[in-house]
Amino acid sequence: xxxYLKLVNLEVSRVAKVLLGGLAAVFIxxxxxxxxxxxxxxxxxxxxxxxxxxxQSILDGNYYMSMLSFSNTIYLSGPVALCAGAVFFYIFLIWxxxxxxxxTFIYRLLMLPTARLSxxxxxxxxxxxxxxxxxxxxxxxxxxxxxxxxxxVPTEYIMETTVPQIANHDFILRYVIPSTFTEFILYYGxxxxxxxxxxxxxLMERSFKWKGLLLGxxxxxxxxxxxxxxxxxxxxxxxxxxxxxxxxxxxxxxSSVITGALSVWVSHYLLNKKVTV
Amino acid sequence: xxxxxxxxKKFGRxxxxxxxxxxxxxxxxxxLIGINGVGKTTIMKAILGLTPINGGEILIDGEKLTKSTxxxxxxxxxxxxxxxxxxxxxAMDFMADFYDSWNQDRADELLQFFKLNExxxxxxxxxxxxxxxxxxxxxxxxxxxxxxDEPFSGIDIFSREQIANVFTxxxxxxxxxxxxxxxxxxxxxxxxKVVVLNNGSVYKEFNAEDMRINExxxxxxxxxxxxxx
Numbered sequence: 042x043x044x045y046l047k048l049v050n051l052e053v054s055r056v057a058k059v060l061l062g063g064l065a066a067v068f069i070x071x072x073x074x075x076x077x078x079x080x081x082x083x084x085x086x087x088x089x090x091x092x093x094x095x096x097q098s099i100l101d102g103n104y105y106m107s108m109l110s111f112s113n114t115i116y117l118s119g120p121v122a123l124c125a126g127a128v129f130f131y132i133f134l135i136w137x138x139x140x141x142x143x144x145t146f147i148y149r150l151l152m153l154p155t156a157r158l159s160x161x162x163x164x165x166x167x168x169x170x171x172x173x174x175x176x177x178x179x180x181x182x183x184x185x186x187x188x189x190x191x192x193x194v195p196t197e198y199i200m201e202t203t204v205p206q207i208a209n210h211d212f213i214l215r216y217v218i219p220s221t222f223t224e225f226i227l228y229y230g231x232x233x234x235x236x237x238x239x240x241x242x243x244l245m246e247r248s249f250k251w252k253g254l255l256l257g258x259x260x261x262x263x264x265x266x267x268x269x270x271x272x273x274x275x276x277x278x279x280x281x282x283x284x285x286x287x288x289x290x291x292x293x294x295x296s297s298v299i300t301g302a303l304s305v306w307v308s309h310y311l312l313n314k315k316v317t318v
Numbered sequence: 319x320x321x322x323x324x325x326x327k328k329f330g331r332x333x334x335x336x337x338x339x340x341x342x343x344x345x346x347x348x349x350l351i352g353i354n355g356v357g358k359t360t361i362m363k364a365i366l367g368l369t370p371i372n373g374g375e376i377l378i379d380g381e382k383l384t385k386s387t388x389x390x391x392x393x394x395x396x397x398x399x400x401x402x403x404x405x406x407x408x409a410m411d412f413m414a415d416f417y418d419s420w421n422q423d424r425a426d427e428l429l430q431f432f433k434l435n436e437x438x439x440x441x442x443x444x445x446x447x448x449x450x451x452x453x454x455x456x457x458x459x460x461x462x463x464x465x466x467d468e469p470f471s472g473i474d475i476f477s478r479e480q481i482a483n484v485f486t487x488x489x490x491x492x493x494x495x496x497x498x499x500x501x502x503x504x505x506x507x508x509x510x511k512v513v514v515l516n517n518g519s520v521y522k523e524f525n526a527e528d529m530r531i532n533e534x535x536x537x538x539x540x541x542x543x544x545x546x547x
């Protein structure tokens with residue numbers, strides 16, 4: 042356990058600088074976005090007033106400024122989508138960088154006097170820490186950006202919104218910041234299972250090279266089918282209508298958990314018996 | 319004793335190791351030699367469990383390789399396997415964190431022996447100093463067996479001399495050393511046992527000193543007989 046935690050610490054510290062840099066970039070882009078959105082609003086409002094209308098008429102027309110106007114813009118959704126893409130890219134990089142480059146660090150990792158599965162879980166844990174750090178930072182950013190908007194737009198034009206409201210309104214953030222615990226388990230539990238499946242596929246490639254790449258792709262397809270198997274079987278047999286939605290959901294969760302457990306076992310086997318440096 | 323018994327390894331259809339067998343004892347320096355591609359590094363990796371074998375077995379003091387065996391073995395690969403952004407001190411801390419066999423006194427001694435500055439970042443080191451750090455991280459473990467893969471590769475003559483001096487120092491003590499190298503001349507006088515590999519199998523195994531005394535041949539002479547008949 043101690044060595045696992047040390048490995049997690051190592052993996053997190055390897056990505057910490059990039060993570061901080063990325064978060065700083067996201068924050069700057071989003072703040073610029075708030076500034077542009079607020080200024081655009083004020084410009085429009087001023088034009089309406091200059092046209093002879095009263096400020097009250099703007100409010101009567103329900104033309105308030107809020108963070109909801111900022112959501113679904115390229116300034117908010119763009120960096121979030123880029124972060125999601127970066128995390129997906131990092132799922133591969135976290136393994137391949139240890140095999141490649143001048144200093145082949147995978148030698149050291151695989152020769153540590155600890156279970157190789159610790160190396161596997163340390164990488165998975167580091168990725169989850171990375172993701173939750175990003176989410177926590179995004180929540181904090183939304184609060185700061187909300188306050189920033191309050192500074193840019195007169196109070197009477199502002200409609201206060203909460204972080205869940207903003208997140209729910211944005212087509213990407215609603216998955217990043219789920220509004221219910223069930224959604225949280227579904228999105229992040231599902232995300233973790235996808236992670237284990239991708240790790241298995243990567244280790245297949247690392248074990249059998251080109252054949253492994255093909256095997257990995259087939260494994261991903263098989264894992265998707267296995268996860269969806271209860272629903273697919275019921276649909277094919279025309280029994281789906283006999284179950285409540287919640288029952289179908291539980292079946293899907295169960296098959297997904299089995300898929301995740303199978304992926305961990307496959308990775309364990311590959312790391313111990315097949316992987317080649 | 320480290321025993322490699324009838325080990326076979328295939329890459330696709332190509333048989334890289336074909337029934338390789340030899341032993342390496344504590345207190346001896348065993349040199350695996352052969353031209354490029356005969357499977358020297360593959361044997362090293364197989365011993366360390368870094369590449370799976372297709373047949374045979376490898377025993378360390380009578381036991382198969384397990385995670386605890388990694389405390390008995392230390393590997394010095396041909397390139398330093400450590401994060402380049404770490405300083406030498408941080409790299410030593412990393413090793414101390416993970417290996418119970420890490421010996422900080424010996425690490426400090428090796429630092430002085432190689433005249434290395436522990437504050438230096440690995441990415442800024444010369445090739446010679448990188449090789450020395452590689453040796454330091456490997457030798458500072460109280461491991462029974464030291465495996466070295468081309469420790470002299472691509473480094474200057476003075477660094478090679480300095481590294482060769484390690485073999486005659488107490489830093490090796492009574493450990494078993496298995497080394498692969500093309501720079502035979504640098505360590506020929508230090509080698510106890512020579513295992514000549516050819517076409518994926520052991521062509522000849524002999525004691526270097528006996529060969530010199532009884533047949534008047536150097537290791538290089540034997541190699542010539544094998545590869546330039």
